[in-house]
Amino acid sequence: MSDMSGGRGNVSSRQRRPKRRGLQAESAWIAMKTFFLEQEAAHHASETLLEQGLPALDLPLCIIAYEVQDVSDDTWRRAKLILLPSWPIIDGPTRRIAYQFVQLTHDPIVLYLSLNHTLRGSLKPNNKSGMVCAYPAPMGISAASVHILPRAQRRIFTQPPPEILSAIFGCAIEDKYRSWRPTLISFALVCRDWVVALEHLFHDFGSYTSGKTAPDLVAVSKCVQAKPQLGKAIWYLSRSHFGREPYHNEQEYLDLAIAFKNVLYSAQHVRQLEIFDTHSSLREEFVEALRQxxxxxxxxxxxxxxxxxxxxxxRPTLPDLFRCFQRWSRLHELKLFGWDGPNPFLQTVEQFTIEQTPPLDCALRSIQLFNGPITGPQLCNLTAGSHSSLSDVHFSAIIGLSNAGLKDWLLEVACTLRQLNIEKCSIAKTRDDEEYALDAVMSHLTLLSSMRIEGDVLSELAVLRKTSSSTQWKCDSISFDNCPGVNPHGLVQALKYTGWHTISARRIFEGNKPLLEEGKAIAKERGLNFW
Structure with a gap:
């Protein structure tokens, strides 16, 4: 660098002519000589241009300031070219580039800078590290070039359109990397227009997401109350995302229940929702928040x-949930690990079903019900709009469902049902000679490919009446455990005609191993899997 005098440095290089080694060596020397002659001509041409003054050339130049900084150490001689701060330099002398020569091209101006040290670095002789280099000196001319481009004629790009910004912010949360939350916060701090990145920060409060430590639930509640648009940005909301530990202190639990209720109330566009329970004093407010x-x-x-x-x-009762389901027309997946409700065996349940659990319109595809009361009419109303969509059903430890109610419901959804699991459910018969619901409707379940049963809800007729699958890959499977209604001898005979491809019968042949071996032989002959 130089001061305002703008000193110019010339490059003088002395090259020793190599010994002749045939035509190749001579050609290389001629090419090198030609290169130096062209560079010398360019240097003289640039001197003429500089004497006349670059402004007279009417070129669209911009003001730049570079500095060649010495970064040598005990081992290496080297330098680097750095861009100085914005021009003019505050509280410092005005500087200009010490250039070697100027070469005109079609659009940019190229300044060839003379350097005292090569930018590539050279090893110091007798250095302290004792390093030895096969190339004791740098090859070529120690110089660097800076391209000065003309000022762009197009309109200055000030702010990306919203769709581009959304794509930029979306990349930060696409793979759920650990630092995606701090990354979004960094985006929001760029400028006022980029504050919308915070909305992406609120998109996902779903379970099992990372983003380092989950936000404080009370703090999130205050944010969405102060800025409702942040609550409307929530798509995935899970109570377990804010911590899964149970709170035994009632006041602490109440504070968090209020905070989650407020977040839920503002999340009017939430798509995937996970809840646990709430404080008994907040039941109605909690249900209203769900319905928003x-x-x-x-x-x-x-x-x-x-x-x-x-x-x-x-927890919400079944009527509470029905009030929500009536507004959730896009609901397609339902998984309930318990809900509150009256004893389903009381006579008041019939009136309760008609008045407070009306038929729904949502097209459910998957239902999993665990540890709760529900009757046959309630179940039919729950899936009233799902006769052409329901394919996966899992019941576990539910009470209140009668054998007749189960039969009526199965007949309604038989044409689409593909997977059915019934485990540890109390399904009562009105008469001892009443046929099991699964036995009665098995011939109608033409698409059923997987069934797992535990409890007294079927007999060997459910195996016998299964029709063969029409698909090329026959993989229909049934598994039943501890089913007192299954007769071992009848099951062995059913293996001769069943459409099931895989049959697993646990605790059916206890103490009768010869009969089990007979069944395995029949299954092997038909190409079935039986154990």
């Missing part, structure tokens, strides 16, 4: 693993 959204597509009511739940904690 019309875009819920997946609902999970989870439960803590606790021996005894405190009395101040409650």
């Amino acid at each position: 959204s019309r875009d819920v597509r997946s609902l999970l009511i989870n439960s803590y693993s606790m021996e005894e739940e405190p009395k101040y904690r409650c």
Whole structure:
């Protein structure tokens, strides 16, 4: 660098002519000589241009300031070219580039800078590290070039359109990398227009997402109350995302229940929702908060693993859920690990079903019900709009469902049902000679490919009446465990005609191993899997 005098440096290089080694060596020397002659001509031409003055050339130049900085150490001689701060330099002398020569091209101007040290670096002789280099000196001319481009004629690009910004922000959360939350916050701090990145920060409060430590639930509640548009940006909301530990202190639990209720109330566009329970004093407010959204597509009511739940904690009842489902027309996945309700065996349940659990319009595809009361009419109303969509059903430890009610419901959804699991459910018969619901409707379940049963809900007729699959890959499977209605001898005979490809019968042939071996022989002959 130089001061305002703008000193110019010339490059003088002395090259020793190599010994002749045939035509190749001579050609290389001629090419090198030609290169130096062209460079010398360019240097003289640039001197003439500089004497006349570059402004007279009417070129669109811009003001730049570079500095060649010495970064040598005990081992290496080297330098680097750095761009100085914005021009003019504040509280410092005005500087200009010390250039060697100027070469004119079609659009840019190229300044060839003379350097005292090569930018590539050279090893110092007798250095302290004792390093030895096969090339003791740099090859070629120690110089660097700076291209000065003309000022762009197009309009200055000030702010990307919203769709581009959205794509930029979306990349930060695409793979759920650990630092995606701090990355979005960094985006929001760029400028006022980029504050919308915070909306992406609120998109995903779903379970099992990372983004380092989950936000504080109370703090999130205050944010969405102060700026409702942030609450409307929530697509995935899970109570477990803010911590899964059960709170035994009632006041602490109440504070968090209020905070989650406020977040839920503002999340009017939430699509995937997971809840646990709420404080008993907030039941109605909690249900109203659930009903604020019309875009819920997946609902999970989870439960803590606790021996005894405190009395101040409650979950929505089935009528409460039906009130929500009536507004959630896009609901397609339902997974309930318990819900509150009256004893389903009382006579008041019939009136309760008709008045407070009306038929729904949502097209459910998957239903999983665990540990709760439900009757046959309630189940039929729950899936009233799902006769052409329901394919996966799982019942576990539910009460209140009668054998006749189960039969009526199965007949309604038989044409689309593909997977059915019934485990540890109390399904009562009105008469001892009443046929099992699964036995009665098995011939109608033409698409059923997987069934797992535990309890007294079927007999060997459910195996006998299964029709063969029309698909090329026959993989229909049935598994039943501890089913007192299954006769071992009848099951062995059913293996001769069944359409099931895989049959697993546990605790059916206890103490009768010869009969089990007979069944395996029949299955092997037909190409079935049986154990």
